[in-house]
Amino acid sequence: MEGIIKLLNVVLPVLYFYTTYLYAIFFFREQQPAGQKATRMLHTTIAIHIVEIILRGVYYRHFPVATVWEAFSVIALAVALIYAYVEYRSGNKTTGYYILIFVFFIQLFSSAFFDTLKGEFPPFLTSSLFIFHVSSAILGYSSFIISAIYGLMYLMLFHEIKQSHFGIIYRRLPSLEELSEMNVRAANIGLFFLTLAIILGLGLTGQVYVSFSPFDAKAIITYIAWFIYALVVYGKVKARWPGRVMALLSLGGLAVILFSMLVVNLFMSNFHEFK
Amino acid sequence: MDVPSEIIAFGISHHVAPVEIRERVAITDNELPEVLRRLAEEPGIHEAVILSTCNRTEIYAFASEVHRQRQQLLAFLTTFRPDVADANENVFYFYEGREAVTHLFKVAAGMDSMIIGEAQILGQVKDAFYQAQEVGTAGTVLNKLFLFAIAAGKRVRAETALGRGAISVASAAVELTQKIFRDLTRRKALIIGAGETGMLVARHLQEKNVGEIYVTNRTAERAEKLAQQLRLRVLPWESFYDRLAEMDIVIGATRAPHYILTVEEHGERISHHGSDPRLLIDIAVPRDFEEGLKKMPNVILQDIDDLQGIVATNLERRRQEIPAASRIVDEEVEKFQQWRQSLQVKPTIIALQKRLQALREAELEKFKHRVSDAEYAHLERITQNLINKILHLPLVKLREYSNNGGGLNLTRIDVIKEIFGLEDTRNEE
Structure with a gap:
């Protein structure tokens, strides 16, 4: 079974690349059939990705988030799933390219640095509380990533209109109002799940971690990300800040999340380290 | 031998004529029924539809004696609009057969419009067709032609960006x-x-x-x-x-x-x-x-x-969509041409059957009083079986060609008609 997992691990970035390519054709060449093909390819890729995650869970006997690169793959799947749902609900495929190019790179990194825990590992990796905690955190981060990508699209379209460039971005992206709504809605959902993850994480500390400091770099970064996206929601709902500000904030939030995923997880924190 | 009929398009548009000439030729909604009726009475005109908008006035007809229709239609227009006589004859165009069909499909798709892809023209094509139907000048061929043209116009709009984006x-x-x-x-x-x-x-x-x-x-x-x-x-x-x-x-x-x-x-x-x-x-x-x-x-x-x-x-962007739109128009023209071929084949099958039956009956008649009833009945069976066997392969092949749409052109049908001395049975359909 390990051979199949390793094969799927190589196949997944290729599939995401091809899916992104189809969405790019749909976006830039405005070919309707490419859009339908892209959606079918996305669904197929998601299905294969789910199979790969299940195989990993069964074969290595833990929820596959024990390492940073495993978590990357689950985040890629979560973002792709959330996007597929948004596309299904809105019927709009024009944002697919921008979301899936990100998914492709996350999966590429995950596959390139493929590793996992083998043999002895802490039993909490299979506990339901831990799985809920991790699932919530992943859904939270995935929603923040989507929020940031919609923010990026908002800034691109705003800039194009402001500069009187009426090319492909002007023609193909949805309205600024719609992009801003998606930007804030995704931040809202992310906020809910990350809050849940933090609460469940606090519940886990007694059972799981020998030493947990509230000043752990990972924890601090998580609070910062949470705070930034809370500002996005506050800016829209209460302060009525311009959409541009919310878009910039969510991009700042994404930078923090990436920093947390890469630098903090790999080099700075012994918290969330299960080896 | 019947006189072959063809689809023709004759008219004037913004491509070749300035507004001063177009306005002289234009036919108003009130005039249209009368003009259509009189047009259908012209020699060789079997069916007719007139499309008259601010950018074009076009006559679509299913007509025989195609070679003389250009002059005849110009003369016809002059009887309604004497000013037309002053206009240079070259501002009028005349298409026949596949060219006429392609022209109409392009018009319906907005590819021939002053502003490429404008949506109004498809509605105007529909109106022209419905008016001709009301007056009774659109028959089997033009009915189908305009239904295909409207479908082509819709397809081009749905499958290309020819009609998308603001243009004012x-x-x-x-x-x-x-x-x-x-x-x-x-x-x-x-x-x-x-x-x-x-x-x-x-x-x-x-x-x-x-x-x-x-x-x-x-x-x-x-x-x-x-x-x-x-x-x-x-x-x-x-x-x-x-x-x-x-x-x-x-x-x-x-x-x-x-x-x-x-x-x-x-x-x-x-x-x-x-x-x-x-x-x-x-x-x-x-x-x-x-x-x-x-x-x-x-x-x-x-x-x-x-x-x-x-x-x-x-x-x-609309201009860039023209090649894609042309491909759709070509596909739809091809479908229409296949339908026309099938229309030619069916009457030929009927005529062929009738012709051989007539020959059989004529020959039987010669023997009717020379043989007994039982022998006559026997002769009837033999000749019927013989005709069935003779006709079997040609009819199977004709039906095959009719269904496939390929391999049988109108000239070949004419050859079949000529060899067997068949009359045109299209009007019986």
Whole structure:
């Protein structure tokens, strides 16, 4: 079974690349059939990705988030799933390219640095509380990533209109109002799940971690990300800040999340380290 | 031997004739039924449809004696419009067969229009067809031809971007509005200036269901008149500035020689607008809004040149779609031609059967009184079986060609008719 997992691990970035390519054709060449093909390819890729995650869970006997690169793959799947749902609900495929190019790179990194825990590992990796905690955190981060990508699209379209460039971005992206709504809605959902993850994480500390400091770099970064996206929601709902500000904030939030995923997880924190 | 009939198209359009000539040829809706009736009485014209718009007047007909129809139709038009006689004959075009079919399909798809991809023409083609149906001048061939043309027009619109994107300044302004705001029903728009341009934009905004549309004008009566005409709300010229802050869309369409909105006087009111940007559209010349407003943080200001830029981009994009549209037209023309071939095959099958039956009956008749009843019945069976066997392979092949649409052209059918001495049975269908 390990051979199949390793094969799927190589196949997944290729599939995401091809899916992104189809969405790019749909976006830039405005070919309707490419859009339908892209959606079918996305669904197929998601299905294969789910199979790969299940195989990993069964074969290595833990929820596959024990390492940073495993978590990357689950985040890629979560973002792709959330996007597929948004596309299904809105019927709009024009944002697919921008979301899936990100998914492709996350999966590429995950596959390139493929590793996992083998043999002895802490039993909490299979506990339901831990799985809920991790699932919530992943859904939270995935929603923040989507929020940031919609923010990026908002800034691109705003800039194009402001500069009187009426090319492909002007023609193909949805309205600024719609992009801003998606930007804030995704931040809202992310906020809910990350809050849940933090609460469940606090519940886990007694059972799981020998030493947990509230000043752990990972924890601090998580609070910062949470705070930034809370500002996005506050800016829209209460302060009525311009959409541009919310878009910039969510991009700042994404930078923090990436920093947390890469630098903090790999080099700075012994918290969330299960080896 | 029957006289072969063909689809023809004869007419005049904006490509070759200026408006002074087009208007002389144009046929009004009131005249059309009578013109159609008289056209159908012309020698060799079996069916006819007339398409007359401001950019073209075209006669589509299913006619025999095709070689003389150009002159005949020109003479026919001259009887209705004597002025046509003064026009250069070369401004009229004449297509026959596949060329005529392709021309109509391109017209229906908007590929032959002055503004490529404009949507109105498809409706005009439908109207022309329905009128001919009402008068009774559209028969089997033109009925099918126009149904195929309408389907081709719809396909081109659905599968290409030929008809997409604003192509006038007023519609470009509305397109821009929709790029900023998704739901226009809860938006407020103010139009400064109640002239022709202001009215045009107001109409477009109304079509898109903008929640509240206000108009203001230096001369209050003009604003009132426009407001009444289009059911808008009026803001007094002296105080409309006080309401600027609540407007999502502000359109400048005055003929004022100076700026109506400036950074210094109105910048503060304009720049604060919550989450969504405020959209200022300046379609006045000289401009109504000071250019410095463009630099305000949450303000989008576009002037007439910007809107013309949108129009130019959209027109270029439409031109780029022509090859894709042509492919669809070619496919639809091919389907229509296949249908025509099948139409030719069916009467030939019937004629062939009738011809051999007639020969059989004539030969049997010679023996009727020379043999006994039992022998005659025997002869009937033998000859019937013989004819069935002779006809079997040719009929199977004809039906195959008819269903496949390929391999059998009209010349070959004519050869079959000639060899067997068949009469044209198309009218019996």
